[in-house]
Amino acid sequence: MRKTAYFILVFCGFWFCKAQNQLWKGYFSYSDVRDLAESETRIYAACETAVFSKHLSTNEIKTMNTVDGLSGQVISSIFHSTSTNRTFIGHENGLLIMINEQTGALSLLVGIRDQTGGIPPNKKKINDIYEFNQKLYISCDFGLVEFKLTDFTFGDTFYISPTGSQTEVLQTTVLDNQLYAVTKNFGIRKGDLSNPNLINFNAWQTFDGGFWSKITTFNNQLVAINTNNVVYRFNGNVPVQVVALGQPGIDIRGRNANLIITTNNRVYVFNESFGQTALIAQNQIQEIDSNFTSATIINSTIFIGTENNGVVEVSISNLSQQTILLPQGPSRNNIFSINIAPSGTLWAVYGDYNQFNNPYPLDSYGISKFSNEEWLNIPYEELLGAKSIVRITVNPNDENQVYASSYFSGLLKLENDVVTTLYNNSNSGLESLVIPGNPAYGPDIRVEQSAFDKNGNLWVSNGLIAKMIKVLKANGEWQSYDVSSVLSGFTSNNRMSVDKNGTKWLATLDEGVIAFNENYNNKVLKIAEGQNEGNLPSNAAQAVTIDNRNQLWIGTRRGLRILSSVDRFINQDELTTSSIIINDEGLAQELLFGQFITDIAVDGSNNKWVGTADSGVFLFSSNGQQTIYRFTTSNSPLPSNTINDIEINGITGEVFIATAKGMVSFKGTSTKPKDNLKDVYVYPNPVRPGFEGTVKVSGLTSKANVKITDIEGNLVHEVISQGGTIEWDTKAFGKYKVASGVYMIFISTDDALDTTVKKVMIIR
Numbered sequence: 001m002r003k004t005a006y007f008i009l010v011f012c013g014f015w016f017c018k019a020q021n022q023l024w025k026g027y028f029s030y031s032d033v034r035d036l037a038e039s040e041t042r043i044y045a046a047c048e049t050a051v052f053s054k055h056l057s058t059n060e061i062k063t064m065n066t067v068d069g070l071s072g073q074v075i076s077s078i079f080h081s082t083s084t085n086r087t088f089i090g091h092e093n094g095l096l097i098m099i100n101e102q103t104g105a106l107s108l109l110v111g112i113r114d115q116t117g118g119i120p121p122n123k124k125k126i127n128d129i130y131e132f133n134q135k136l137y138i139s140c141d142f143g144l145v146e147f148k149l150t151d152f153t154f155g156d157t158f159y160i161s162p163t164g165s166q167t168e169v170l171q172t173t174v175l176d177n178q179l180y181a182v183t184k185n186f187g188i189r190k191g192d193l194s195n196p197n198l199i200n201f202n203a204w205q206t207f208d209g210g211f212w213s214k215i216t217t218f219n220n221q222l223v224a225i226n227t228n229n230v231v232y233r234f235n236g237n238v239p240v241q242v243v244a245l246g247q248p249g250i251d252i253r254g255r256n257a258n259l260i261i262t263t264n265n266r267v268y269v270f271n272e273s274f275g276q277t278a279l280i281a282q283n284q285i286q287e288i289d290s291n292f293t294s295a296t297i298i299n300s301t302i303f304i305g306t307e308n309n310g311v312v313e314v315s316i317s318n319l320s321q322q323t324i325l326l327p328q329g330p331s332r333n334n335i336f337s338i339n340i341a342p343s344g345t346l347w348a349v350y351g352d353y354n355q356f357n358n359p360y361p362l363d364s365y366g367i368s369k370f371s372n373e374e375w376l377n378i379p380y381e382e383l384l385g386a387k388s389i390v391r392i393t394v395n396p397n398d399e400n401q402v403y404a405s406s407y408f409s410g411l412l413k414l415e416n417d418v419v420t421t422l423y424n425n426s427n428s429g430l431e432s433l434v435i436p437g438n439p440a441y442g443p444d445i446r447v448e449q450s451a452f453d454k455n456g457n458l459w460v461s462n463g464l465i466a467k468m469i470k471v472l473k474a475n476g477e478w479q480s481y482d483v484s485s486v487l488s489g490f491t492s493n494n495r496m497s498v499d500k501n502g503t504k505w506l507a508t509l510d511e512g513v514i515a516f517n518e519n520y521n522n523k524v525l526k527i528a529e530g531q532n533e534g535n536l537p538s539n540a541a542q543a544v545t546i547d548n549r550n551q552l553w554i555g556t557r558r559g560l561r562i563l564s565s566v567d568r569f570i571n572q573d574e575l576t577t578s579s580i581i582i583n584d585e586g587l588a589q590e591l592l593f594g595q596f597i598t599d600i601a602v603d604g605s606n607n608k609w610v611g612t613a614d615s616g617v618f619l620f621s622s623n624g625q626q627t628i629y630r631f632t633t634s635n636s637p638l639p640s641n642t643i644n645d646i647e648i649n650g651i652t653g654e655v656f657i658a659t660a661k662g663m664v665s666f667k668g669t670s671t672k673p674k675d676n677l678k679d680v681y682v683y684p685n686p687v688r689p690g691f692e693g694t695v696k697v698s699g700l701t702s703k704a705n706v707k708i709t710d711i712e713g714n715l716v717h718e719v720i721s722q723g724g725t726i727e728w729d730t731k732a733f734g735k736y737k738v739a740s741g742v743y744m745i746f747i748s749t750d751d752a753l754d755t756t757v758k759k760v761m762i763i764r
Helices: 014-021
Strands: 009-012 024-027 033-038 042-047 051-055 061-064 075-081 086-091 096-100 106-109 126-132 135-140 144-148 153-158 169-175 178-183 188-192 205-208 212-218 221-226 230-235 238-244 249-255 258-263 266-270 276-281 292-298 301-306 311-315 322-325 337-340 346-349 367-371 374-378 389-394 401-406 410-415 418-423 447-452 458-462 469-472 478-481 493-498 504-508 513-517 523-527 541-546 552-556 559-563 581-584 587-590 597-602 608-612 617-620 627-631 643-648 654-659 662-667 681-683 695-698 705-710 715-720 725-728 741-748 755-762
Touching: 033 292, 033 301, 042 075, 075 126, 086 126, 135 178, 169 212, 169 221, 178 212, 212 249, 221 249, 238 266, 249 292, 258 292, 266 292, 266 301, 276 301, 337 389, 337 643, 337 654, 346 389, 389 447, 410 447, 447 493, 458 493, 493 541, 504 541, 541 597, 552 597, 597 643, 608 643, 681 755, 715 725
Parallel strands: 033 075, 126 169
Antiparallel strands: 009 106, 024 662, 033 042, 042 051, 051 061, 075 086, 086 096, 096 106, 126 135, 135 144, 135 169, 144 153, 169 178, 178 188, 188 205, 212 221, 221 230, 230 238, 249 258, 258 266, 266 276, 292 301, 301 311, 311 322, 337 346, 346 367, 367 374, 389 401, 401 410, 401 447, 410 418, 447 458, 458 469, 469 478, 493 504, 504 513, 513 523, 541 552, 552 559, 581 587, 597 608, 608 617, 617 627, 643 654, 654 662, 681 695, 695 725, 705 715, 705 741, 741 755
16 A cells, blocks of 8 residues: 655745735744755755745845744754755644745645644654655655655655654665665665665665664765764765764765764864864854754855854854854744833743743743844843743833843842842842741742832732732832732732732732732732632633723633722722623623633723633734634744733734744734824825735824815715724725725814824825
């Protein structure tokens, strides 16, 4: 029976990129390079979930991520076919993406990913791609797959173990029309490409039964690396040692007259006589401290992929001549949380904790800042040893002052992007958790969210202690408040918000939501699971967000609840939340029933952006009755359905979504309303032929009346703004596209005391 990887091709060409790029933007890390490939004109670097390349003559850098059509899945290999001018990107889940370098069109080749036949999903990783005689030989964790470059279809699947069972194929090469494959458990297997029955496992022979990891062809000889970290060339069937690496060889390739071998911290270069011509050690590369992942040579330049610093470009003739190729981006893709300052500056942190709020193993990651289209990555070495940074808070009265919460070390203070202070149990009111019977443990200071009140005081949640609410007052004094009277035991802390009355709302791991206000005789209440305790669907509260109508939206690990008004805390002794009931095809359903909610963000129109642990992002109307958008990896550039955080730029309406595999943004229209109409602007203007988006009118006041007429005064559109921006689909009352011409936009505030007029030109 023929064993074939069924061929399915999904095109994602210019139409995809054009439509998506109008609304989406990618913010990916390009530091973690997994593999390198080269063409006659470019060097390609495959990163964790994105790709970048450099033109060898013009030095132009191009990036590609999910907004451009990539999948967001973890990349494992990359290969460029010079014969077809196409680049192939392999993934850990078996997906193969083909890029036509001439047109830029992307094709998703899902034949391996979707292949059944008893192949487990975690055994479809693409380890290597090799081209010979108009075919690609794709090494996978279950076997070897053929892909035909003549018609871009998958061919046969080869199970090449001695029994025909699945086995991990790590790399292949061809010599004298013999296909050699390194397997994890059965040595080097070989098959004759002239054999029409090569699909039969009995047609394969064991060339060498040892344990090998890599193989290539160089100077008409086989060269391989064994698991003892020794490189051999084969004189016929006899292995001859080339070099002992002393550490695992992770990449080997022959390029013209050079053999390049890469280990974690060295790159070896050999000539055709197997004489060593260059050795580049990690400590010779300036300004980086990162393991190598791969290396190749183009002309007289060595390109080295690294785990944390992109690609290092080194001259063979002068090793001190070095250039780092690293496109702008955050330092990592798995951003745990973000924060946007009033000016629009975005901050990102990468520390985390697991589902039990346990930060171990502790993370040693830095902090990133995005401002004026530039990224600043502050390394861990400048954070005074603070580990597992989980939140960022910007002082709204002084954006040069920023606080970073460590879920182990305390609270960091940054001024003008420089860390100045680490507040911990020795110099502040913060406290370490205590483990009974182990007094020597610690310090372990679990600081999660912090938030400023209207008086400039910084409120801090300090978990697993009795006095878990702290405040750093504007005068520099610390004060602590005991909330244990409403707790059944010490609990871990999650997010916190401060409302207009100064009430602190704190989400906890297993005690629901705690509400506290020192101005009302240190009043403290708890909203918990159960109808008589507050009606939460779960005591594991993840997010507490106050909307524009002073309602409290609570996200838990099993659903959503709303407190109708935060003012109820002031005059009531018990707080009860309610669910949102929607009509779903005639049936009453609870909105987001059972969903693990990770974050809730409120936009300028009071709509709710809700992130989930595995179901992507929802955008609901202000009351939750209408689902405006549902974004997942299957219908948007989201790189993952695991949403870590959502923040909104109130000035531009851009919605930033941090996921487990990268950050993207959606250009929404719900900007914060202005106080007057002096800054109203219209974009795009003019609207040119072929434009498929909408016209935006921004800088509006809340509930502004917007009327659009043609030049003769005929009304074509009218709307009342909910936030600071409205959009028009350039249709007359949504029915048909208006003709070319100048259109007048008449705007007035809801009290009609302020008015303005704008124009927009439409060219069909």
